[in-house]
Amino acid sequence: MTAFGKLIRTTAFRLTLVYLLLFVLFALTLVGYFAWNTRRLVTEQISETVVSETNELIERFESNGLRGLVTAVENRALRPGSNLYLVATPAGQGVAGNVGSLEPGVLDRSGWAETSYRRLEETDVAEHRALVRVTQLSGGFRLLVGRDLEERRRVFGVVAAAAQWSFLVVIVLGLGGGVLVARRVLTRIDAMTGTTQRIMAGDLSERLPIGRSGDELDRLAGNLNAMLERIEALMRGLQEVSDNIAHDLKTPLTRMRNRAEEALAKSGNEADYRAALERTIDESDALIRTFNALLMIARAESGQARGDMSDFDAADVAHGIHELYEPLAEDDGLTLSVEAISAPLHGNRELISQALANLVENAIKYGKPPADRAASEAQGTDIVIRSELEGDTVLLGVADHGPGIPAEDRARAVERFVRLEASRTLPGSGLGLSLASAVATLHGGGLRLSDNHPGLRATLVLPRRGAEQKIA
Secondary structure: OOHHHHHHOOHHHHHHHHHHHHHHHHHHHHHHHHHHHHHHHHHHHHHHHHHHHHHHHHHHHHHHHHHHHHHHHHHHHOOOOOOEEEEEOOOOOEEEEOEEEEOOOOOOOOEEEEEEEEEOOOOOOOOEEEEEEEEEOHHHOEEEEEEEOHHHHHHHHHHHHHHHHHHHHHHHHHHHHHHHHHHHHHHHHHHHHHHHHHHHOOOOOOOOOOOOOOOHHHHHHHHHHHHHHHHHHHHHHHHHHHHHHHHHOHHHHHHHHHHHHHHHHHOOOHHHHHHHHHHHHHHHHHHHHHHHHHHHHHHHHHOHHHHHOEEEEHHHHHHHHHHHHHHHHHHOOOOEEEEEOOOEEEEOHHHHHHHHHHHHHHHHHHOOOOOOHHHHHHHOOOEEEEEEEEOOEEEEEEEEOOOOOOHHHHHHHOOOOOOOHHHOOOOOOOOHHHHHHHHHHHOOOEEEEEEOOOOEEEEEEEEOOOOOOOOO
């Protein structure tokens, strides 16, 4: 397709043509109304002049008779640029005036008429148009007074000529403007098309160009860039998950296989076989938990859980998790308490509960207080589950007095299978914070990791029910 063909097929050019057509129709209506009104105004002025002279001549006829009327008509007819005058007998023969000929039947009817005429002194055969008024006088005589319509024709001609040139200018400028606008839009669309082609070729780092105008194309490009960033993050996460699964799950699978071989090779009785099978089952349960966590993260990140949204109170979730995990915390020598106020939420209760449970499990596993129990008691309860309101957001989180996470490691701690060095000696898959972050993002919020002085405060920041704010 040629460049011109692409140009005229653009939406911008077609919209310009539509607007140009609408403008031309509007201009035609406006000019037509103006021309009609001008014609009417000129006609009214002519009519007023004719009526005024007719009344004057009738008064002269009534006061001085036919001779006085003829004298007045002859005098007026001799003036330069005079109007049309004619005094005719009942038979239609002219007695006085400057009219040489009229259309047949004009003198037969009293009142107004528009007719062609020729003056007495004119030698050419050209005829003119005039607006005349015929008045029936006593004795059967008729008085005709009229005025040439050349003035009205000239005014209308000036308006028509101006309208023609105006329409020509409007069409030329409209088409030129349409071409310029279409070229500008086409240039931007071509730039976007080139970028999308490179993205489809595999370069997910490309972004659509954004101008300074902030128009609809810039807003569209901004939204598409945000979508591309999200896609790139998901693809990067998928690649990292694939790599992490290959590295982190290979070890337990290899260990299971080695134990099975060892049991076959060395076990000589039922008790040994049973012990080997139990260890294998434990390893399998850990792998199943890992895969379940991965599936739950994928479900949250893909948005599939949005269909299970409902209204509930964050305080109910906090109390439920406290009741579930309080015995586990006591077994580890920790005190688990809850400080929850009513905080309305709209979301997937199952996922939010699971995310909060992961935060509690991490606090129990890694958030043990210092060995100095007196210092621990001075700091307060070992682990606290909190729900509170902060503006249009609900804060649902867990605070402990353990070693915490250094500020420089907090962004990396929410990635899949990431386990900081301090946690390598404890069992786990490194998916707890990743799941919590994915659940918060699904609900339009985020996971906030902060210092508890000492310890870690992990908080799900979620939009309150009814609030349309999206937390960055």
